Amino acid sequence: DTGVSQNPRHKITKRGQNVTFRCDPISEHNRLYWYRQTLGQGPEFLTYFQNEAQLEKSRLLSDRFSAERPKGSFSTLEIQRTEQGDSAMYLCASSYLERFTDTQYFGPGTRLTVL
Amino acid sequence: AQSVTQLDSHVSVSEGTPVLLRCNYSSSYSPSLFWYVQHPNKGLQLLLKYTSAATLVKGINGFEAEFKKSETSFHLTKPSAHMSDAAEYFCVVTLTNDYKLSFGAGTTVTVRA
Numbered sequence: 001d002t003g004v005s006q007n008p009r010h011k012i013t014k015r016g017q018n019v020t021f022r023c024d025p026i027s028e029h030n031r032l033y034w035y036r037q038t039l040g041q042g043p044e045f046l047t048y049f050q051n052e053a054q055l056e057k058s059r060l061l062s063d064r065f066s067a068e069r070p071k072g073s074f075s076t077l078e079i080q081r082t083e084q085g086d087s088a089m090y091l092c093a094s095s096y097l098e099r100f101t102d103t104q105y106f107g108p109g110t111r112l113t114v115l
Numbered sequence: 116a117q118s119v120t121q122l123d124s125h126v127s128v129s130e131g132t133p134v135l136l137r138c139n140y141s142s143s144y145s146p147s148l149f150w151y152v153q154h155p156n157k158g159l160q161l162l163l164k165y166t167s168a169a170t171l172v173k174g175i176n177g178f179e180a181e182f183k184k185s186e187t188s189f190h191l192t193k194p195s196a197h198m199s200d201a202a203e204y205f206c207v208v209t210l211t212n213d214y215k216l217s218f219g220a221g222t223t224v225t226v227r228a
Contacts, residue, residue: 004158031214042205042218043159056215091159095214104216106151106159 025094
């Protein structure tokens, strides 16, 4: 069990550019989540996958954001035409569906800075 | 909808003294509650979770939390703080059989030598 990994760890981009982040979940986990954390706040839910199906998207996820999880393994989160307000830590988590409540394990995050 | 309120944004303790981090929750149904810790430049780590079993939950690194339904609270405690406990702590709620975690705003813990 190598844990959840995220790449890159840091990304600095100029406003208007597109960026893509990758998340590799724990290998046997069938659920994958993306959260966004801004300075001084707790993480906020963005979207959720069960296997390859994206089952829910938060209203926080504007149409500039898209997430995929091909083949139910790694996931990518793309932000098009970045804005300064997109600057945040983007966290990925994964879990294995248990009977009542699954436990989400988080990666180290990708810190995005939009200049 | 469910939510949590962490009553202290910052807690400062001396090494070797008890730590108390306060959390109140709001939930229409039976909640599951968690405490996560976030050290600088590291990912969120699960300290402990409550899922309707024993109301006193023991976690890692000597932390424990007590679920009190009558007070809608889930406070985190540790009898003796260590320097390595300096971090950001998040109280988290979700509904049983749900997957979306709702995080509190966090409590920053500093430990004085």
